Structure formats: structure tokens, C-alpha cells
Amino acid sequence: MNDDLNSVKFNPEPAPEESAKGRYHHGGLRAALIEAGAQLLAERGLEGFSLRECARRAGVSPAAPAHHFGDARGLLTAIAARGFAEFGAALEAAQAGLSTRSIRLRAQGRAYVRFARANRAIFDLMWRSAVLNQADPELRRAADSAFATLLSAVPDSGQGKRNPNAAAAWALVHGYARLALDGPLEDAPETFLDQVLERLTVS
């Protein structure tokens, strides 16, 4: 993903020195913990996640993370926020330069599912609202921005806030992604998704 974008986002201080090892002040601990946490999630899932292990991987004492994130929820929220930022960027990139809405929608659908498959632990986390601090402004901003990008490709049926076209497109793509992660469509090829997206009537 876009590392530059994210290190700017989460570590607004000057870039940490190459070798932060052995120094008393880590220099980029916040970003390092997010990275360690993301890797830990990928390896062991949410069940195997712990603040202590993140600290261990970042080469720092068990009490250090509290300084930046308070508790596990805080760190998980930051990881999810980074996930949504990358997710939104992927959707944006997928549709950039494409002209018609329906073409942009298909392209975003593919990017949506591809992101879920390539980042399954993070994608899972992004939707586990019970373990996140949903009020966190950074999380909210990143999530809302990603959703807005997706929905910008759906024709507005003029039904106001609750738009069945948007919900149908979102549900179809989101459901496909979930089924691709959770079993039933685990090994479906990308072309199959295209066939599925064709079943969507959005006018």
C-alpha cells in the first residue's frame, strides 16, 4: 500500500532515523506499533492480538503503547483507520480516469474485492465495530471518505439519503467480498465477479 501517505498521516513528526534500534526514544513508535499490530493481526487474527506482543515486536516495553494509544482499542482503531485510508485510496485509484458511472462502479467493485482478499485481517478488523472506537474522528473520516468514493459511482435514483441503488451495489460487492473471504466463494476467479456484477440493475 501507500506507505508515504500513511506515515505522513500517523507520524507527523520528521521521519524517524533509519536505525532507531538501541535508542531510548524510538522516534516513530506510533507508526511502528501500527505496523506491528497489522502484521500480528495478519498472522494470528484478532484472537491472537495483544498490546504486549505489539510492544515486543516494536522492541519496546509493555507499557509504552499506552502512551500513544491508551489501550488495545485505541491501537486497533488506528490500524482500522489506516486500513480505511488505504481502502479508499484503492477505490479512488481504480476508478480514476474512467468515464461512465457503470464502468467506474465495476472497477471499484473489483478493487473492493481485491483489497479484501489482499488484506483480509485488516478488512475483517475494519468491520468489527465492537472492538473499535467508532467515535474516533480519524476512523470516521477515513471510513466515510472511502464510502463516499464508492457511492459516487452509483447513479442517484433521487430517493434521497436512503438510496436503493447505492445500497444494492454496496451490498452486492460487500457480500461478494465476505463470501470470498469466508468460504463459499473462496477460490472464485476475478472474471466470476464481473459476471456477478452484471446482475446488478441500477438505473
Added chain:
Amino acid sequence: MNDDLNSVKFNPEPAPEESAKGRYHHGGLRAALIEAGAQLLAERGLEGFSLRECARRAGVSPAAPAHHFGDARGLLTAIAARGFAEFGAALEAAQAGLSTRSIRLRAQGRAYVRFARANRAIFDLMWRSAVLNQADPELRRAADSAFATLLSAVPDSGQGKRNPNAAAAWALVHGYARLALDGPLEDAPETFLDQVLERLTVS
């Protein structure tokens, strides 16, 4: 849900006496642990789930559950299996007596989402494949049977095993259910689901 069906399924011995309290042998511990576990999940989610707490609620020593389920994965798998059995029964009941496929599909879609909303903790669990023993024959049977019921309402496009009509219907309904549980469609009314289902073109 259908308690008779499930106690038969999970507790093939003669029905436990009304007052199993105080007796050395519980009489229906297996079923009682499944019930306690389901309630615990509903109250605290998977994060707050523990074998010890299930035992406590069933009024039994911490070591007792191991006798029936081996470990937490075993009990969770049994809970998920019961969930799939109830889920399949709900889908079946929803479409019973309806004539055309498209009508049956809509009815099942509504039942699918209604089940997810009414049993969110169990529905979540049913899809958390990482914490379940997916090889468990009872789980497999219950899940496959529920899916078969759902897909029986989808026109077969003659494309063999990987049927885009089936995948589209399933993804749309499943995605809607997830979005209804996880935030974006949390308080959408049932009629909105109908409008969304209309966007499905399945021929």
C-alpha cells in the same frame, strides 16, 4: 427458534428432568452448555466468550465442558451448527408454499436478513470460520443444507457449479445483512430491503 428440533439434534438422550439442579449428573449438560454459550455470546460477543463462564452458567465445574466438547472450539462449533440449523429452518419456512422462484427468493432474502438481525451474535459466529472446526460433520451438514435451501430459489443459469445467478443473489442478501449488522444499513426498514432486492436481475 425451534427448541424441540435442536434438543433432539444435540441431546439424543431422553429429555432431562425438569429440575436437574443439585443432582450430580446434569442430565442435559451438552444442550445446557450450548444454550449458555449462545447467551454469553449475545451478551459479550466472541471476545467475552470463555469455557469457564459457560460452565459457571450451566452450574457445573470448569472441567465439565471438556467432557462434551474438548475445548472452546468444539463448543463454538456446536453453537454455530445449531445456528445454521435454525437459519436453514427459517429460510425453509419463509419459502414454504410459495410458487415462483423469484417470490421464494425474495421471501428467503427477507428471512435471511431478519435472522441475522435477530441473532446477530450467532450469525457473526457462523461466519467466523477461523474459530470453528470447519471439518465438523454436523456443522457442515447444517450449513450446506441452509445454503442449498437458499440456492434452490435461484434460477439455474446452466453454468454448472459456479453459478453467477446464485452468487449474485447470495452476495446481495449476505452483504445487505452484514451492512445491516455492521453499521451502514443498521436502521433501514424491511421495505428498503425489498427495493434493494428488486435491483437483482436473475434470468
Added chain:
DNA sequence: TGTACATCAGTGAACGCGCGTTCACTGATGTAC
């Protein structure tokens, strides 16, 4: 119908573990003068 005995279900105390969090602390940084 009665008795012996194998089998089964559940006990309860004990264990070791990794966890989150606390606490008084210390080393580094950066700013004011």
C-alpha cells in the same frame, strides 16, 4: 428380583500462562533566557 461391577459424567483444587495496567523512575529533547 438382587447384586457386582464397569462405565460414564462431573468434581474441585491446582498449575502455569499471558495478559492489561500501575508506578516510580530515567533518559532524551527542545525551548527560554
Added chain:
DNA sequence: TGTACATCAGTGAACGCGCGTTCACTGATGTAC
């Protein structure tokens, strides 16, 4: 340019907790004869 000092980031030992699991055990059940 130099020094004093406040602030900040991270230490590391300690705590109490609930967990899963083990273990030798015991009470109830049901079957063979």
C-alpha cells in the same frame, strides 16, 4: 553560544486476573448374570 529546566517518551518490575487444562477422585447409572 551556553545553560537551566520543563516536558515528553519510554523503562522495567510488579500486581492481580481469568483463563484453559490437568489430575486423582467420586457419585450415579445401567448392564450382566
